Amino acid sequence: METKIDLSKINSPADIRKMDETELKALAAALRQPLLDKLSAHGGHVGPNLGMIEAIIALHYVFDTPNDKIVFDVSHQTYPHKMITGRMSAFTDPAHYDDVTGYTNPRESEYDLFSLGHTSSAIALASGLAKARDLRGGKENVVAVIGDGSLSGGVAFEGLDYGATLGTNFIVVVNDNDMSIAENHGGIYADLRLLRNTNGTADNNLFRAMGYAYRYVHYGNDIPSLIKMFRSVKDINYPVVVHINTMKGMGLPVAEAHKEQFHFAGPFDLQTGAPLHSPAAATEPEDYDSLFANHLLMRMKECPDLVAITAGTPGAIGFGPGKRKEAGSQFIDVGIAEQQAVAMASGLAKGGARPVVGLVSTFLQRAYDQFSQDIALNHQPATFVIFYGSMFGMNDETHLGFFDLGLLSNIPDLLVLTPTCKEEFLAMLRWSEDQRKQPVVIRVPGGEVRSDSTIELLDDYSRPAYEIVRKGSRVALICVGTFLPVMQQTADILAAKGLDPMVINPREVSQLDTATLDSLRDFDLIVTAEDGIIDGGYGQKVASYFGDTDVKVINLGLPKQFRNRYNAADLQRECNLTPDQIATLTENSLK
């Protein structure tokens, strides 16, 4: 007789600790079905979560959560954890699908210890929990679960290095599914493979070398094997790594077969895996990542020294498996290792090559020091293209794209260009690839690809040179990147009311075009708008420049706040960034 599990009765891990192994196996199947339903209807991190159902059951079964502490990393693999820690309806009831976020979130549950979406810091965080426990003489287990590519980040290594010295209970579970978002690269992954292939017995063992005891679970989707292992390390009094070999996409054949495609997916057909909302190819809208990848592939053929680099997000920069193959040795995926991507680009440029690094805005934060020291201070002519740097990009609190402008534009000698449309983006990219003088950041505009054949393209973007898109008087509207069309609409509204506003595309945010700004000294008002936080951004530089003059300056942009799952249109209104609002602000200021 088949064991049936009533998911509505699972309110906390206590409810699964009463189960026997047969029931736990049935629980895994019972969790997998609504998870498949939600993922296929709603989208999300498909493969990572399907692969971790059994391990998460076994962890909560063996460890006394929430007294024992588990830190998940990448926390996008915690949907099963959320299901068994009091948030089942968010997975079983479509009306509640959006009640939970896609990452651990302490505001949702005491079982979620940290908001952790940038990957790789779980071991460091857990080492702090363990040290705090030791200081107060506590006895709870501290477990870091790390995997799905996040082991390659530098902070993961720093955490492993320190954790080895704790000398007390410290359990690192390495979830090894042989994948990051795309396939894994790097020496550690070769070692993980060797360990898998030798059932954990190989002499070359990164974790033992780092000072950890080491255990291996070959059947990482087999609950009894996992329970046995976790029991054997529970209450251990020294640092141990438990390496578990899991199957990304487990239980969904199409996801098992196409791991990269199903790492994260929008709604799809459960049988075929086909996207539900795929437009016909002919009408598919352009996107900047495809424009970027297609351009680079073309240039790579002309220039054998041109090399594209990603830090574990090839898809986000347009390089799916086919294009990676086409690029061959001119494409490099360093894994989740932004510091390596940026510093390596400096070495490549110094060595005479032309590196073009594609980075996701929120993740480039991990390489601030390399931007400053290895790139800017060393004046190396590398090109960095920033994707999703916008309020119109990703909207999870851990994945915000509106902090990058200030972060990068306040580094000396780093040119930060802000194209407004695809023509300008490609012109800037091409110029940067060919110049050998300086490091350049190009921030892809937010929102849908915009074409603008009227934009004035330059042969050289190294010197600040504002484009006056619309001539005018008294009022100047300066709009960074994304906001050019908004400011153009604002100008139309103001013109209809008898004003004659100038519209300026500054093209860049790291240097002021003081000649153009000085020509505005008899203006009454300058309004700046940028697709990022106001603090430390472009507009404040303009306000400072005009601080001791009679020209008034209004800075528009986002307040300095984290936001979680916001609606971009609502945020735009909240920040007075719609054309009507900007026009009203302008009129009121001129009164």
Place this chain on the structure above:
Amino acid sequence: METKIDLSKINSPADIRKMDETELKALAAALRQPLLDKLSAHGGHVGPNLGMIEAIIALHYVFDTPNDKIVFDVSHQTYPHKMITGRMSAFTDPAHYDDVTGYTNPRESEYDLFSLGHTSSAIALASGLAKARDLRGGKENVVAVIGDGSLSGGVAFEGLDYGATLGTNFIVVVNDNDMSIAENHGGIYADLRLLRNTNGTADNNLFRAMGYAYRYVHYGNDIPSLIKMFRSVKDINYPVVVHINTMKGMGLPVAEAHKEQFHFAGPFDLQTGAPLHSPAAATEPEDYDSLFANHLLMRMKECPDLVAITAGTPGAIGFGPGKRKEAGSQFIDVGIAEQQAVAMASGLAKGGARPVVGLVSTFLQRAYDQFSQDIALNHQPATFVIFYGSMFGMNDETHLGFFDLGLLSNIPDLLVLTPTCKEEFLAMLRWSEDQRKQPVVIRVPGGEVRSDSTIELLDDYSRPAYEIVRKGSRVALICVGTFLPVMQQTADILAAKGLDPMVINPREVSQLDTATLDSLRDFDLIVTAEDGIIDGGYGQKVASYFGDTDVKVINLGLPKQFRNRYNAADLQRECNLTPDQIATLTENSLK
């Protein structure tokens, strides 16, 4: 007969490649003497350089530099390299001691590939050089020399991880002197010790586990052994780690015996090691690191949950060997691993402990993402005390302390306090240690310790509350941290000229005290001064706030530039930051 080497004939590595082993040994002795003379007379990185003389000779002897590429890290161990690559007089002639910097510098020599002072990025940089070589079909050797603690930085691991996949010539020389600035900590250093103790034969081998071939040189100060080994790996066609066991401070008994003290030292007596310019203990000026460490040691006794953390610079935060011992398990040195220090503090706070992290301004850049994600987004009540965050601190281009204000103060939910004197510093520190609400950064003022019994101390620094230090009208001078006394002098000058300037201590730079600022709306002028770059800093927030009013704002601070070995007083004048200059600017603006 003793072999004599005429150092004046050593103009490039070509001159040493003609030598036999006896001459090379004599060369090492000949280099060591002027090095000792310069270090003892002038100060510098004593131990690291004395330990690397033989290895640097052997590297340049075997490898065909500058065609073969060597990237040094930490590059403060390159004095012998500078001596044999055309810069001998900067070490033999006191009149030319300051002709060279203390780090590799491409503007000095083609043998110096990068300005590299932040440590740990050499492997990443070299991996780029190697990949560039492979793209163009070159044949030169690429060598990364890493050691003296820099192997623990996350980017070093990211570099090792990627470098293992190159599949071509890639030589990583690990200079293992069993030390960072202080003693080493962490799992990797236990492994290095094991490898030293087994003559490189232990099974637990980090480098093999990461995918490298591995070689070991036990006598890392023996030139023939080094030459033999480097020859064996020259032109190798796969990645290899050469682990060399060197003696920090080699040849100076007092430095061999006291490795931490002689990591970096000011002028000292060559025989006794005693500092030359040590004032009598009774007159020794206070410094903020001692104030900090003494305060923390006192608090640790009251609070067993209070823990101090350093990332490899215990001395810079006042914790010499004695105080570390006294703090016991309440002191943590994570090694050169700022990301770990910051993320671990989040875990400690979450676990109920009270972490206080002491960081050197220029190095905190490596943990920007952890400040943003692990600390601020997670609202963990950890305290961060920033040392040398000032134009009056370190002045090498790789070690500048004036970029931190903007970097940290533009992170949401991170309170950045800027004390002006020791009383305020200690009050803020004590408040932060005891509050459990929010993460706090306290930036130690620059320059000498200032005592000010008139400063108003608060019981709660969480809300913006500007202190009006001097009442006034028409003009307000707002001065961040260090610049309070400068602004007070400015006020005196202006008062003597009949003006009545207000002086404000904002206490913090991450939030505006809008109530106080609004009370200035009928003022004519606000002048801000900050000990950091203007771009992205505090003053621009004030300029933006008053942008659409009639109040004029002048922002003073540093321009957004790297500087190398500047004179602080000159820079202060260049930036119009002296009292006379500020007074003149103010008067002119009011005309």
